[in-house]
Amino acid sequence: MTYTTRSQIAILAAGLLLAGCATSIHGTPSDTSVVRWVEKTVAERQPDAADRRFDQIAWVGDIRTAIALGKEHNRPIFLFTGDGRINTGRC
């Protein structure tokens, strides 16, 4: 299934639920399958290595620590200032 098709289905499903329909187009897992379905789905939605490239940078915790380490190791400092939380993607 293409991404476009999946997107269209998701939009349709969401439209149905927003319109107050009782069931989504995806349906919901039965009582006998719900534990496995939820475990599998939650695992599939975790950030993967490509999402976590940011973590490969050797970040220090604050500006004062960065300056102390810059002096100690004779290295310039890279500082990024941002709105929101770049580390969690809420930005």
Added chain:
Amino acid sequence: MRAGPLSESRVINLLNQNFVCVYIANDDYFGPRGVPGDERSELERIRQEGHAKKLSVGTVHAYVLTPDGHTHDSLHVASAAQTPATLAMLNRAIRHFKPNAGGPIVAPAPQSGPPSGAPRDALILHLVSRAHDRGSWGQFPAENWLVFTRAQWSRLLPGNGVAPGQTWELDRDISAGILTYFYPQTENNDATTARIQQHALTAKVLTVQNGRVTARIDGFVRMQHVFYPGRKDAQPLGADVVGVLTLDPEKPPSLRLATTAAVHGRRPFTVAVESVPAAP
């Protein structure tokens, strides 16, 4: 930045081999709570020095500082988000400072994790939300870490005499406190529960074995959410949710939730939530 140069191997290697790296959230430096005053003063000094040197200065910026912390170079995020521009700034600094190149100054570590200082008996939830569109916003998921104290999560429990088939609605304040974060990556991250119009999470006991209760969760949230901070153009958001709640005596509950359908405006997205141990 994170979707561009800060995920790019050439940039990561230059940073780790030649620089001390730090990022900050402006809210911590300009808001009513956050970092100590002397840390705030350092950021203000860096900005003032940038102004004095007629460098680009602003809230969302990449800076290069001298090894002793003085402002040396800068890029507005619109430029810094372009990998060649950031690479050029870093290489200029390397040529200028001729740093002691080598390995990273500190060991790289996960930057998103359970909050330190949460009570050992807290229920800690890790939420991952993702839409795949809107350019760099769709390049990596958004995460939240939610902490509920024992007094709070105790309100999720059913009464005595639990039996298969029994149903109950989870505490509405707690469920709102979870579902309010069911939104995709947006620049606005005001997650006030006042945005919620309707919500519920209902549990149904599936099994009771050796004191362990396993219940399925069904629920939904309907709310309004704005993409950009400060705008008035909130769009409707709806999500249907299924999950599993596991209760063991005298332990924080285990909870997993996943959306079966979710959309913000016309953006489909997914959410997954799972309980995790407290940070050591």
